Amino acid sequence: MSSDRLSIEAIFVPGFGEPVHAETYLQALSETEWTELRAEATRSRRSGNPVLLCGDCRGSVYGRESTAGRRHCYHFGTDVKDCRWATANAANFRSIDASKFKGNQEGERHKALKAMICEILSFDVDAADAGIIPERYTKGTDGEYAFPDVFASSWQGGEAAFEIQLATTQLPTITRREDFYVQNEIRLCWVVSGDVGQLDRRAFKDIYFRNDGQILSVDAEVLTAAKAAGAPRFRLMRLLPGAVHDGFTPIWRERIVAPDDIDWGRQGDRPKSVRGSYDNYLDSLIERDEELKRSREHIYAALTECDHEQVGRLWDEIVAIVGGAPWSALGDPYDTVRSFGVLATVRRNEITVQTKIDLANLPHLVNSLLLEPKGRRIWSNAFKTLAAAHKLELLKAPSVAKKLERNLAGLHGQSTIENMAGRAFDVLFPEGAFQRLRLTEP
Ligand SMILES: [Zn+2]
Numbered sequence: 001m002s003s004d005r006l007s008i009e010a011i012f013v014p015g016f017g018e019p020v021h022a023e024t025y026l027q028a029l030s031e032t033e034w035t036e037l038r039a040e041a042t043r044s045r046r047s048g049n050p051v052l053l054c055g056d057c058r059g060s061v062y063g064r065e066s067t068a069g070r071r072h073c074y075h076f077g078t079d080v081k082d083c084r085w086a087t088a089n090a091a092n093f094r095s096i097d098a099s100k101f102k103g104n105q106e107g108e109r110h111k112a113l114k115a116m117i118c119e120i121l122s123f124d125v126d127a128a129d130a131g132i133i134p135e136r137y138t139k140g141t142d143g144e145y146a147f148p149d150v151f152a153s154s155w156q157g158g159e160a161a162f163e164i165q166l167a168t169t170q171l172p173t174i175t176r177r178e179d180f181y182v183q184n185e186i187r188l189c190w191v192v193s194g195d196v197g198q199l200d201r202r203a204f205k206d207i208y209f210r211n212d213g214q215i216l217s218v219d220a221e222v223l224t225a226a227k228a229a230g231a232p233r234f235r236l237m238r239l240l241p242g243a244v245h246d247g248f249t250p251i252w253r254e255r256i257v258a259p260d261d262i263d264w265g266r267q268g269d270r271p272k273s274v275r276g277s278y279d280n281y282l283d284s285l286i287e288r289d290e291e292l293k294r295s296r297e298h299i300y301a302a303l304t305e306c307d308h309e310q311v312g313r314l315w316d317e318i319v320a321i322v323g324g325a326p327w328s329a330l331g332d333p334y335d336t337v338r339s340f341g342v343l344a345t346v347r348r349n350e351i352t353v354q355t356k357i358d359l360a361n362l363p364h365l366v367n368s369l370l371l372e373p374k375g376r377r378i379w380s381n382a383f384k385t386l387a388a389a390h391k392l393e394l395l396k397a398p399s400v401a402k403k404l405e406r407n408l409a410g411l412h413g414q415s416t417i418e419n420m421a422g423r424a425f426d427v428l429f430p431e432g433a434f435q436r437l438r439l440t441e442p
Helices: 022-028 031-046 108-121 125-130 171-183 196-200 202-208 220-229 278-288 290-304 308-322 333-348 359-371 374-390 392-396 398-410 417-421 423-428
Strands: 010-012 061-065 071-075 132-134 144-146 150-155 158-164 187-193 214-218 234-240 251-257
Touching (some): 010 022, 022 071, 031 061, 108 150, 108 158, 125 132, 125 150, 144 171, 171 187, 171 202, 187 196, 196 251, 214 220, 220 234, 220 251, 234 278, 278 290, 290 308, 290 333, 308 333, 308 423, 333 359, 333 374, 333 423, 359 374, 359 392, 359 398, 374 398, 374 417, 417 423
Parallel strands (some): 187 214
Antiparallel strands (some): 150 158, 214 234
């Protein structure tokens, strides 16, 4: 058991309403202040009104210094307290931010961003009244605790943690924090500094690739905008599909937004733009492009007629515009047309495949035309993505769920055929385009 485990991580100190991170606070004191705090802790405890308290159990603590000069706090007495930092209990609890203060080396940039977030949030009257606190000791269930960079007691109807994402943050730390905030129903907002150039770093990808390509940032310009508006502002950075003739190669778009432009979701959710998703945006690009729009409609019509020659011709035309695999590479044309027909039926909620089965009997149609014939099972993952977007109840039909599970297991996690089909597939079926996105073409 290391000494880290034994010291008290958060303390109440005179002049602060909330617990502070013990080591950060203590190390910042001058020799004189530190000496006086130690004396005051001892004296005030004797008088029955202790000023230095444990951040968890509020028991009185005293200040100590290790032989290496490390300042820390310790409980008075030897009682086993109802406290996660009492010696006997300490091993059972963990801080999700144990590394956050290590060596007390918080960068200047990080500090400046934290102050900026506090100032921006303070323009919201409710948030300011309820309290905006940097590094607030935040208790979770299961004995976990965290020190969010900025904690707001009331933000968009609930508690919110703003965590500054640094280039060095590792994915295990990211997911630990995310899990902590979800479990404790605290909204988590990752914030970066407003420099697009840094966004291809792994640590940032680890966040926005799990949030529909979106991430919030703050910088001096955002703060100026907030001051001018007298209300919070953020920079919303989004990876969105680029131009049609550039094959939708994604580009970063950014704008300064008001809190109303963000869907803050429920507590535990991650914030997203109130505008459409990446996939919706891609669909709107296609709808606005006369040529692609027409080709897509003609393909749907040809699928309904089961005219594989016409479908193949139109597919290759789309490939010529946006890229993708040639029609001949997709396998047996008849199977591909039947599969696409079922996928289009799910997408459009309209029979787009040659069949006698009624739309009301969609599970049967999906099973018999897509999930059962061996040659068409390769499109099972594409079907799952489309159904998740348009026909969630279809995935709950036992017969469909069972076949789907079998077929997906049969794919052994190989790259799926719709990935291989490429951007032309995104034109027919934009749902899942973000999920299929590759920033570097193979
Ligand atoms: Zn305690």
